[in-house]
Amino acid sequence: xxxxxxxxxxxxxxxxxxxxxxxxxxxxxxxxxxxxxxxxxxxxxxxxxxxxxxxxxxxxxxxxxxxxxxxxxxxxxxxxxxxxxxxxxxxxxxxxxxxxxxxxxxxxxxxxxxxxxxxxxxxxxxxxxxxxxxxxxxxxxxxxxxxxxxxxxxxxxxxxxxxxxxxxxxxxxxxxxxxxxxxxxxxxxxxxxxxxxxxxxxxxxxxxxxxxxxxxxxxxxxxxxxxxxxxxxxxxxxxxxxxxxxxxxxxxxxxxxxxxxxxxxxxxxxxxxxxxxxxxxxxxxxxxxxxxxxxxxxxxxxxxxxxxxxxxxxxxxxxxxxxxxxxxxxxxxxxxxxxxxxxxxxxxxxxxxxxxxxxxxxxxxxxxxxxxxxxxxxxxxxxxxxxxxxxxxxxxxxxxxxxxxxxxxxxxxxxxxxxxxx
Numbered sequence: 155x156x157x158x159x160x161x162x163x164x165x166x167x168x169x170x171x172x173x174x175x176x177x178x179x180x181x182x183x184x185x186x187x188x189x190x191x192x193x194x195x196x197x198x199x200x201x202x203x204x205x206x207x208x209x210x211x212x213x214x215x216x217x218x219x220x221x222x223x224x225x226x227x228x229x230x231x232x233x234x235x236x237x238x239x240x241x242x243x244x245x246x247x248x249x250x251x252x253x254x255x256x257x258x259x260x261x262x263x264x265x266x267x268x269x270x271x272x273x274x275x276x277x278x279x280x281x282x283x284x285x286x287x288x289x290x291x292x293x294x295x296x297x298x299x300x301x302x303x304x305x306x307x308x309x310x311x312x313x314x315x316x317x318x319x320x321x322x323x324x325x326x327x328x329x330x331x332x333x334x335x336x337x338x339x340x341x342x343x344x345x346x347x348x349x350x351x352x353x354x355x356x357x358x359x360x361x362x363x364x365x366x367x368x369x370x371x372x373x374x375x376x377x378x379x380x381x382x383x384x385x386x387x388x389x390x391x392x393x394x395x396x397x398x399x400x401x402x403x404x405x406x407x408x409x410x411x412x413x414x415x416x417x418x419x420x421x422x423x424x425x426x427x428x429x430x431x432x433x434x435x436x437x438x439x440x441x442x443x444x445x446x447x448x449x450x451x452x453x454x455x456x457x458x459x460x461x462x463x464x465x466x467x468x469x470x471x472x473x474x475x476x477x478x479x480x481x482x483x484x485x486x487x488x489x490x491x492x493x494x495x496x497x498x499x500x501x502x503x504x505x506x507x508x509x510x511x512x513x514x515x516x517x518x519x520x521x522x523x524x525x526x527x528x529x530x531x532x533x534x535x536x537x538x539x540x541x542x543x544x545x546x547x548x549x550x551x552x553x554x555x556x557x558x559x560x561x562x563x564x565x566x567x568x569x570x571x572x573x574x575x576x
Contacts, residue, residue, distance in 0.1 A: 175363065175452060176233060176254040180351045182343060182362040182523070183463035186455035196491035197446050200501070203487035205439035207427040214420040215514045217326055217376070220566065222421050223275045224323055225373040228528070230276075231259055234366040251448055252366045257359030258535050259319055259528070260312045281573035282563065283311045289558045310555050313539035314563035316532050317552055322565060324528060327372075327424075328521040329511075336525040343467065343522070344530025359531055362523075364460060367448055368499035369523035372516060374441055375428055375504055376421040423513025426484065426504045445500045457502030458495075461519060471518040474502065478509055 228234075233255030256262060261279060286307040324333050344362075351360040422430065429438035448454075455463070461473055479494040479502070488494050493501065506517030516524060532538045544550035552564035558572050 176252055176361075178255070178257050178351070178355055178358045178360045179233075179252045179363055179366065180347065180360050181455070182347050182364045182526075183455045183460055184350070186459035186463050188453035188455055188459070196487075196493075197450070198443060199487045200484070200491055200493060201439045201442035201446060203484035204426050204442050204501075205429045205435045207429070207483050209427050209430070210423065210425070210513075213422050213427070213513075215376070215423045217421045217514070219376075219419045219421045220275075221323065221326060222373050222376040224566065225327075225370065225376075227261075227275055227279075228259065228319065228323075229366075229370055229373070231255065231262055232257065232361050232366060232370075232527075232531070234361075234370050251452065252361065252363060255361065256357070257361050257531060258537070259316045259531060260535075260537070261308070261315055278570055278573040279311060279315070282558070282569050283307045285558045285572055285575075286310055286556055289556070309537075311563070313542065313550060314552050314555060314569070316539050317550070317564075318566060318569075319528055320532055324525055326515070328516050328525050329518060332518060332521040333525045333529075336522070336529050341526050341530030341533055343464070343469070343526040345534065346467070348530070348534055359535060361531075362527060363452055363454060364499060365523055365527040367452060368445070368454055369503050369516075369520055369527075371445055371500045372424050372503055372507065372520060372524075374445070375424050375426075375507075375513075423508070424504060424511070424516065425508035425513045426482065426501065427508075428504075446498055449498050449500060454499050457497040457499045457519060460499060460523070464519075464522065469522070471522060472510070474506055474509065479505055481509070 233253035261276075284307075287303055320337070347362055348360055428442055429435045458473070461471060464471060474497075476494040479497055480488045497505075503516065503520040503523075506520055507513055507515065510517040515521070533540050535541070539550040542550035544554040546554075552562040555563060559575055561568050561572055563569050563572065
């Protein structure tokens with residue numbers, strides 16, 4: 155018996171209120187209580203209060219700025235909801251919900267199957283794939299038709315990408331103990347979720363809305379000042395070429411690898427101070443409002459209900475107290491909406507990282523939801539590197555793959571170098 159109160163899940167909204175989800179989208183915690191009903195006023199007040207919070211000093215995390223771009227490409231592969239921010243008239247954009255995807259980390263964004271938010275990084279990966287096609291025959295690595303060779307190169311780059319997500323991306327943004335436990339135990343939450351979704355899926359992998367509409371939204375907090383963030387006007391390849399001089403090399407056959415400057419620079423902290431600077435408060439407030447409204451439209455479980463659901467599986471994580479959730483300059487808006495007792499999941503993920511990890515990485519619940527999803531998808535995908543034999547305790551490793559320019563694709567830095575080498 156747990157000390158905190160439990161709720162039963164509230165009825166689904168009526169069809170007039172509810173927006174249908176993609177076929178492979180579902181709930182980690184289908185029996186959990188959704189966040190309680192909110193008025194438009196309390197939601198808007200919270201979004202505005204978050205955007206008006208001053209940035210902490212210093213506001214840098216030990217995370218390369220490139221990881222925000224990396225996360226955006228992962229989000230594109232998995233059809234995550236990316237808030238639309240403001241429209242051209244300055245009014246809040248539409249509520250953004252998950253998009254259809256095959257649920258795989260297979261770089262489908264490169265083939266135009268999902269919208270890609272970070273064009274320059276997608277282009278670099280495409281360049282790496284093309285370089286494999288050029289160098290492979292000399293190494294005797296593939297033969298056959300042009301179509302077969304293209305599929306081989308695409309698979310090799312996808313396997314490296316999946317390996318990097320589990321071995322470079324997640325160890326940087328998630329709690330290392332939680333990540334190690336998820337990998338060791340085979341992502342039990344995701345496997346249970348996949349089993350519950352299996353009757354309605356043929357070939358595709360499911361993506362939980364707690365991940366796609368909330369937990370992975372942490373990236374919105376990381377965009378650096380002077381660069382549009384996800385869901386803000388101007389975010390994309392053209393803006394990045396102007397705002398990041400290193401990205402101007404994209405499209406050239408030679409020159410320094412774009413993005414290396416963003417590996418050397420750091421992202422903003424993961425926290426609830428979502429506006430990079432005062433002049434971005436309006437689009438930041440619209441982005442927050444999109445996140446909060448989307449969570450209500452699809453009845454996302456509250457953070458407390460997610461923690462309850464994990465405890466039902468024997469996974470006990472530390473919780474933020476109501477006083478912790480209501481701390482900071484946005485506290486009045488949080489208490490007015492009773493968000494400190496029944497907390498929207500997206501806000502909780504940011505607040506947890508802010509208070510428990512000083513914005514340097516995700517907290518316990520955020521780490522668990524993100525790790526369960528990404529590890530689970532790779533481990534359950536029959537076409538992923540996880541199922542291929544190799545030198546890493548019997549599993550594939552980038553050292554087992556092709557080595558263009560005599561360099562294995564074992565880090566994002568190596569991929570950028572290979573993609574843009576003379």
